[in-house]
Amino acid sequence: MNSVLETPRLRLRPWTAADRVPFAALNADPRVMAFFPAPLTKPQSDALADRCDALVREHGWGPWAVENKANGAFIGLVGLHVPSPLLPFAPCVEVAWRLAHAYWGQGLASEAAARALRFGFETLGLKEIVAFTTVGNHRSRAVMERLGMHPAGQFEHPLIVRAKCEISAAALASGVVPSHNVTTELKDIEYIRNDAQRARREFGYLRMWSIHPNQIVPILEAMRPDFSEVQAAAEILIAAQDKDWGPIQHAGKLHDRASYRYYWELLERAHVTGMDIPGEAKSRFFV
Numbered sequence: 001m002n003s004v005l006e007t008p009r010l011r012l013r014p015w016t017a018a019d020r021v022p023f024a025a026l027n028a029d030p031r032v033m034a035f036f037p038a039p040l041t042k043p044q045s046d047a048l049a050d051r052c053d054a055l056v057r058e059h060g061w062g063p064w065a066v067e068n069k070a071n072g073a074f075i076g077l078v079g080l081h082v083p084s085p086l087l088p089f090a091p092c093v094e095v096a097w098r099l100a101h102a103y104w105g106q107g108l109a110s111e112a113a114a115r116a117l118r119f120g121f122e123t124l125g126l127k128e129i130v131a132f133t134t135v136g137n138h139r140s141r142a143v144m145e146r147l148g149m150h151p152a153g154q155f156e157h158p159l160i161v162r163a164k165c166e167i168s169a170a171a172l173a174s175g176v177v178p179s180h181n182v183t184t185e186l187k188d189i190e191y192i193r194n195d196a197q198r199a200r201r202e203f204g205y206l207r208m209w210s211i212h213p214n215q216i217v218p219i220l221e222a223m224r225p226d227f228s229e230v231q232a233a234a235e236i237l238i239a240a241q242d243k244d245w246g247p248i249q250h251a252g253k254l255h256d257r258a259s260y261r262y263y264w265e266l267l268e269r270a271h272v273t274g275m276d277i278p279g280e281a282k283s284r285f286f287v
Contacts, residue, residue: 003060007115010108012064012078015053019065022074023049026100035137037163052077061119063096066112068103075103078112080120080129084159089152092130093120097143104139110146117147132157136184161203168204173258177265180205186212196222206265230270233263234281241284 005012026032027040027048040048055062056079063079076099083094095116097109120126131149133140164180171178180199185191196219199205208219225233232250239248240260247256255263271277271286 005115007111010112011067014056015065019074031101035134079116094130109143164203172261178205179207182209182211193218225266225270233267234278236263
């Protein structure tokens with residue numbers, strides 16, 4: 001199977017050793033990686049290039065290296081990929097792209113992705129090819145629209161959920177109050193409140209950034225502890241203090257210093273905002 005695809009301006013081809021340096025540069029660019037968890041280090045970028053190269057060489061298709069035919073420069077990756085089986089619409093094949101910032105705004109992602117789609121449908125005989133991105137990634141969404149793709153709704157990527165939980169846990173373990181990033185909704189108060197409640201209850205964040213006055217009240221309401229949480233926090237911290245802050249069990253769950261920091265932040269916020277604190281906890285921690 002031919003693993004090199006041509007467009008008027010681009011060549012989609014297997015990877016070479018020379019691609020690693022410019023690929024690492026674009027993966028380290030905050031503009032390119034704005035909607036990914038974080039920029040990549042050089043070893044991380046090289047490992048990704050190795051995986052892409054192996055897929056293209058093994059199957060004859062995959063995330064191809066993209067070359068500018070005018071000057072032979074490597075400009076990024078575009079191609080087909082089988083994403084995580086954890087996605088709600090898996091199994092599937094996705095079309096994906098990631099170009100260096102210098103090549104944005106020239107229609108190159110659309111040109112290369114259209115060629116990859118044609119290969120997928122005509123050569124591989126695929127019945128469906130998907131693409132996905134974050135709600136706020138308007139550039140990628142515009143590429144999808146230019147390709148004739150239609151929105152099929154929103155979903156939460158399982159790896160993002162895991163990353164959010166890991167960030168919150170790491171912050172608490174380091175004695176840092178975890179703050180969730182902003183919601184882009186500005187008008188729908190219930191939507192904003194639901195985002196904040198999920199950040200608080202599902203991911204363990206204790207604060208959330210706001211970017212509009214409409215967001216302040218629902219975020220504060222969602223982040224405010226309720227009495228049952230305060231009661232549990234008091235019981236857990238009292239038991240932990242009695243055990244010299246070693247691990248304890250409470251209500252059938254194991255707790256350690258990371259969760260103590262979480263419950264301490266919760267109890268302290270309840271105290272500062274004037275909520276009732278159980279008597280023993282108040283005498284131990286706030287007198």
